[in-house]
Amino acid sequence: MLNENIKEIRKSKGLSQQELAVKLNVVRQTVSKWEQGVSQTKGY
Numbered sequence: 001m002l003n004e005n006i007k008e009i010r011k012s013k014g015l016s017q018q019e020l021a022v023k024l025n026v027v028r029q030t031v032s033k034w035e036q037g038v039s040q041t042k043g044y
Contacts, residue, residue: 003037010035 010020010031017031024031 001037003035006031007035 010017018028021028021031
C-alpha cells in the first residue's frame with residue numbers, strides 16, 4: 001500500500017517525518033497521516 005511505501009522509503013533515506021515534510025512543503029502531521037493511511041495523496 002501507498003502508506004507502507006512512504007514510510008519504508010522515508011526510513012531507507014534516513015529521514016524523519018519532519019525532514020520529509022520540510023522537503024515536500026507540508027506539515028509533519030500530513031506525513032504521519034499518509035503513513036497511517038488516514039489520508040491519501042491525490043493523483044493529478
